[in-house]
Amino acid sequence: MFQPNNQLTIHPKALSIQDPSGLMHVDQNDSPVIARDDMQNGGFAKAESIVCNSKKLQDDLQMLGLKIQQHENNIKFLKNQKNNLDDCILDMQVILGKYHSSSVPMTENEDPSHIQSEEETIEQILRHEKSAAAILCQLKTRHGSQASHLSLTKDVLGIVATLGKVDDDNLGRLLSEYLGIDTMLAIVCKNYEGAKALELYDTECCINKSSGLHGLGASIGRPLDGRFRVICLESLRPYVGEFLANDPQKRLDLLKPRLPSGECPSGFLGFAVNMIHVDSANLFCLTASGHGLRETLFYTLFSRLQVYKTRADMQLALPCISDGALSLDGGMVRATGVFSFGNREDVDVRFPKSSGMSNLPVNYFETENKIRETKWKKERLLEDIQREQALLDHTKFNFGIKKQEFVKFLAESSSYMTQHQIQAARDRLTPR
Secondary structure, three states: OHHHHHHHHHHHHHHHHHHHHHHHHHHHHHHHHHHHHHHHHHHHHHHHHHHHHHHHHHHHHHHHHHHHHHHHHHHHHHHHHHHHHHHHHHHHHHHHOOOOOOOOOOOOOOOOOOOOOHHHHHHHHHOOOOOHHHHHHHHHHHHHHHHHHOOOOOOEEEEHHHOOEEOOHHHHHHHHHHHOHHHHOOEEEOOHHHHHOOOOEOOOOOEOOOOHHHHHHHHOOOOOOOOOOEEEHHHOOOOOOOEOOOOOOOOEOOOOOOOOOOOOOOOEEEEHHHOOEOOHHHOOOOOOOOOOOHHHHHHHHHOOOEEEOOHHHHHHOHHHOOOOEEEOOOOEEEEOOEEOOOOOOOOOOOOOEOOHHHHOOOOHHHHHHHHHHHHHHHHHHHHHHHHHHHHHHHHHHHHHHHHHHHHHHHHHHHHHHHHHHHHHHHHHHOOO
16 A cells, blocks of 8 residues: 555656656757757858859959950050051151151251252262272263263162262261261172172282273272272162052051050151162162162161151160161161260261152152041041040949959958858857
């Protein structure tokens, strides 16, 4: 009887103890699970929002980047078009001789009223009495056209100083100084046979003073003294390339100098070889291979010698000067790293000035109109470049703002994800 009563008294107590403990077990452990689920659901939503915003910002940046590239390509295209127009203008100005030094101050000894003529060039050569050039000039003066039929001179074209003219007297002085007196007085022959006829030798390889130019000089009272320079056209390496289209002077189509930016240097007027006016009789087929004076003689003498308005222009263009340069105010670069400083030297034999209107191209006024039209097109292109540049700057500004926004977003997102990971780690460590 006692034992069952004991059992009865124990079981109700056990039930009364177990039930509350069971309720307490559910209340304490299930509520954190629900909280973690809510946090996880909210975390997923936040993560999805982060991904969505990140993609939108990246798309915006990509779109702005494409716009920047488009504006840059447009500017590059427009600048190429502008450079092409600059080249056309330069070529047409050279054809018309529009590179005068009116904006350049004259030297103290320069007489603006004096213009070098062909007769004066001959007189200057004749003053070098004992030179080979003076003897040839004296022969032509006395015998005229008959001199060209002599066996001694039949293959002689003339003297360097007489084979070219210039449209600007100041430029003629500079080119003459650049070449020097020995080159200006050089005799130009068509071939080596003509050069050999100018000086003969005896059996002991000594100069035969009674033949060639030496004999001719002695016969006219102008004995030849010292060395003289002879240039054989057929032995020269001619220019290989194209000529300017529709140019009666057959000027060479040389690549214009370009700065690292792609622009033609400010103040560039053209190449010296194209600024020489060649008589029509000497433009074509002077050599057996069919080359004229410009692509043989003058290309050899000047190569790609550049001409600029001022020394300042020339100095800024030094990175793209390879074969020397001149400026109309007296500056001179003989080769890369080789300069001629000091006052200019007045060489007493100079190229004559071309005779103005008589040497104008047939389409002179048409070319002038074309220059004006091309300049107008260039001005419109410059306006287009400015507009594109303004659009590019604005787009780059927006890109910078959007990039800062994206960087800030990434920093904030990274901070949130770090905190979320820390909280998740704590939750895993909390006992259930």
